[in-house]
Amino acid sequence: MRNFGTASFFLLLTACGPTVDTSVESPEPMEPVRWSVAIHGGAGHFDTEVLSGAEQAAYSASLSAALETGGAVLEAGGSAVDAVVATIAVMEDDSLFNAGRGAVFTAEGKHELDASIMRGQDRNCGAVTGLTGFRHPIDVARSVMTESEHVFFSGPGAAQFAGAQGAETAEPAWFDTQKAYSRYLRALERDTTIEKRGTVGCVALDSQGNLAAGTSTGGMTYKRHGRIGDSPVVGAGTWADNRTCAISATGWGEYFIRTAVAHEIHGRMLHGGANLQAAADGAIHDEMGALGGDGGIVGMDRFGNPAFSMNTPGMFRGAFKAGASPKVALFATDQLTP
Numbered sequence: 001m002r003n004f005g006t007a008s009f010f011l012l013l014t015a016c017g018p019t020v021d022t023s024v025e026s027p028e029p030m031e032p033v034r035w036s037v038a039i040h041g042g043a044g045h046f047d048t049e050v051l052s053g054a055e056q057a058a059y060s061a062s063l064s065a066a067l068e069t070g071g072a073v074l075e076a077g078g079s080a081v082d083a084v085v086a087t088i089a090v091m092e093d094d095s096l097f098n099a100g101r102g103a104v105f106t107a108e109g110k111h112e113l114d115a116s117i118m119r120g121q122d123r124n125c126g127a128v129t130g131l132t133g134f135r136h137p138i139d140v141a142r143s144v145m146t147e148s149e150h151v152f153f154s155g156p157g158a159a160q161f162a163g164a165q166g167a168e169t170a171e172p173a174w175f176d177t178q179k180a181y182s183r184y185l186r187a188l189e190r191d192t193t194i195e196k197r198g199t200v201g202c203v204a205l206d207s208q209g210n211l212a213a214g215t216s217t218g219g220m221t222y223k224r225h226g227r228i229g230d231s232p233v234v235g236a237g238t239w240a241d242n243r244t245c246a247i248s249a250t251g252w253g254e255y256f257i258r259t260a261v262a263h264e265i266h267g268r269m270l271h272g273g274a275n276l277q278a279a280a281d282g283a284i285h286d287e288m289g290a291l292g293g294d295g296g297i298v299g300m301d302r303f304g305n306p307a308f309s310m311n312t313p314g315m316f317r318g319a320f321k322a323g324a325s326p327k328v329a330l331f332a333t334d335q336l337t338p
Helices: 053-075 080-092 137-147 155-164 178-190 253-258 261-270 276-291
Strands: 036-044 113-119 125-131 152-154 200-205 211-217 238-241 245-251 295-301 306-310 314-321 327-331
Touching (some): 036 080, 080 200, 113 137, 125 155, 125 238, 137 155, 152 155, 200 295, 238 261, 245 253, 245 261, 253 276, 261 276, 261 295, 276 295, 295 314
Parallel strands (some): 125 152
Antiparallel strands (some): 113 125, 113 211, 238 245, 314 327
């Protein structure tokens, strides 16, 4: 495992209460940040007793690789949208996560993929849900944003649109992994949804000062036909507005929808004057968590300061900014200095 360095983000998970992220963000960096990118790879009830040392090393390497991809796009002058798509595409191809390859199985034994993306300069956005047969749902979501007059496509309509845009296809077997199938078999025995962790997301600030956010997921293991979580729902799982922040969420989608977590954070900043960390903690703990939901967010303010908040023992996450190196963390007790 890598050394996570000194504390700038995260206190610790207490033995008798929920995880509270009390990171302190500066309202504006002393030196302007040319670009910045941050990610999550899912939140859940995992800790050092659940993940072996080898698994922790694998997740850390994958998170770092995704951050380096997004950083390379931004360093070359690419847009925040381009960086978000490129970063998430790497994670969609990585079977460690629940997005693209390695996505969980539905109750019908299939893969139904969801994604959304939003850009901060004009709040244009695109989303797909129930997408099948296409390798990178986040790329399809971007096409919805840039190549259509609509925001949201579902099921066969999403696939038809993706095909018309020439999106890269993939056979159903390409998404299969033994890990996801084993979870499906366990859920089949119990007739219940399990394993909500593994959704991926990215937020970025580019050298033009624009924010973007994106989220991609396979949903919940054994989810019922037609079930839609928060990941493709703009305002719940994804939000970006240059005036405030970019947000990507992960966790129990029904609760994120009920409390519109991503937009709630934006609203607390825009109308309440809160900084990003305070707004995120309020939305996660005082709103979503108070109703019984669990999960977390990765966010970025308009100055390029990343923030994370969760009420779970773990959330795969990382941050990378110009002039620094990628930093990642896995557990709530890990400290991360971006």
